[in-house]
Amino acid sequence: MWTSFGHLTNALLIEDGRVLALGSDALSGGADQTIDLAGSFVMPAFADGHAHPLFAGRESQGPKVNGLQSVAEIVAEVKRFADANPNSKWIIGGAYEAAIVERGDFEAHWLDEAVSDRPVVLHAVDHHTIWVNSKALEIAGITSMTQNPDGGTIARGDDGSPKGTLREPAAMDLITKLAPVRTLQDELDAIKWASEEYLAAGVTSAMDAWVEDGMTEIYIEATKTGHLKVDMNLTFLAQPGKWQSRIDYYNQMRAEVQALPKEAGLTAKSVKFIGDGALSAGTAAILEPYLDELTSKGLLIWSDTEIIEAATTFDKQHLQLHIHSIGDAAVRQALDAIEAVVASNPSWDRRPVITHAQLIDPVDLPRFAALGVIANFQPLWTYLDPMNKELILPRIGE
Structure with missing residues (x-):
């Protein structure tokens, strides 16, 4: 038996x-x-401090495109799935490797070869990008005249027409919000799949770092049906311009979770902010321009004023701040917001989190310790896979 103290023992x-x-x-x-x-060998179980288990479970129910190495392979898998599921009104799956196409711009007409009469939506491995077919663009009414929404981008051809690639939730939602409502059983099955994947890897507790309206109710039901098999902390999603209207709802959901028996293994203690995009999509907010697009420094999703107001409000509710910040500009904005929170709100065991933190200006590093900020970074984004080599390195350099 290996203990967390770093030595072996033979009994517990x-x-x-x-x-x-x-x-x-x-x-x-x-x-x-x-x-x-x-x-047998025994060791402490793992806890996953940032994940999207329900989203992963949903993807498991669609075409399996993760790890495929060419557009042709992906198109073939989408066609196989569509042919095997003729009653599915939408084909939704993931997660494809964006680096197999230059700049990660995938074309709608490629997917049309597999399915042209139903919308197809595929999530990229960074989950800040979707690739859709022409039917999805048509249903959403996205044309050359459609403006990029605040905080999102639509990849376009030379004539301004949409290619079929949309980046960041503000743009992705133009299509995904139109998808049919999923059944409760489908959602419970997704949670069960994710739970079993976790247990197979030795993970016994996790955080769902993106909980939208309706998802808490699904998790509560999963505790009652036995579909949730690991301990789970829920992180409510805060969005610019919308967070004010969700405060009462989130407090209600937190109260319902707290009313569950302890053995249910469900908590709701955190709130999620998306500070910027992703380096792979060229939307992470950085202090200096991207090398491949010198007019762009990415996207800050929140204004400085609003993120401070929202963070201060949720911190007063004793919800842990969990801020997605990938670029160094977004990390600085998050630290500034947390600094304002610490200065204005009474002290409590807040443990604020900046997640991903892939680029940090050296002058900001000491601020993590000074403010008690947890840097939640993931090894998944640190090795030289195709996305890092083909998409990210050309954008930010070595």
């Missing part, structure tokens, strides 16, 4: 879920029941 004594003793002390502790693991 456990009572009421707590470890009382190790090694010889455990063996002499007079246990009521002894479990012989027959030489």
Whole structure:
């Protein structure tokens, strides 16, 4: 048995879920029941501090395009799935590797070869981008005359017509909000799939870092049906211009979660801010221009004033701040907001989080410790996969 203290032992004594003793002390502790693991290896379980399990479960129910290495392979998989599911009104899946196409701009007509009579929506691996077919563009009314929404972009051809790639939630929502409402059973099955994937990897607790309206109710139901098999903390989504109207609803949802028995394993303690986009999409907010587009520094989703107002309001509700900030400009804005919160609100065990934090200006590094900010970064984004090599390095340099 490997302990979190970094050494090996051969026995654990456990009572009421707590470890009382190790090694010889455990063996002499007079246990009521002894479990012989027959030489198996035991280690502490993992906790995932930033994830999207419900979204992942939803994707598992669509075409499996993750890891495919060409447009032709993806199109073939979409066609296979569509042919096998003729009653599906929309085809939704993920997550494709955006780096297999220059600049990550995928064309709608490529997907039309697989499905032309139903909308197709595929999420990219960064989950800040979707690739859609012409039917999806048509249903959403997206044409060359459609303006980019605030905080989002629509990839376009030389004539201004939409290519079929949309970046950031503000643009993606133009299409995804039109998708049919999913059944409760589909959602419960998605949570069950995600739970089982977690348990297979040794993860016993996680945070769903993007909880929209209606998702808390699904999680509550999943605790009652047994579909949720790991402990889960919910992070309510705060959006510019909309967060004020969600305060009462989120407090109601938090109260309903708190009313569940402890063994349900569900909490709702955090609020999610999306500070910027993604480096792979060229939408992460950075202090200096992108090397491949010298007129762009990415997108800040929030104004400085509004993010401080919203963060201060939610912190007063004792909701932990969980701020998505990838570029160094977004990280600085998040630190500024947290600094304002700490200065104006009474002290409590707030543990604010800046998640991803892929680029940080060196002058901002000491501010994390000074403000008690947790840097929640993920190894997934640190190795030189095709996305980092083909999309990100040309944009920001080495």
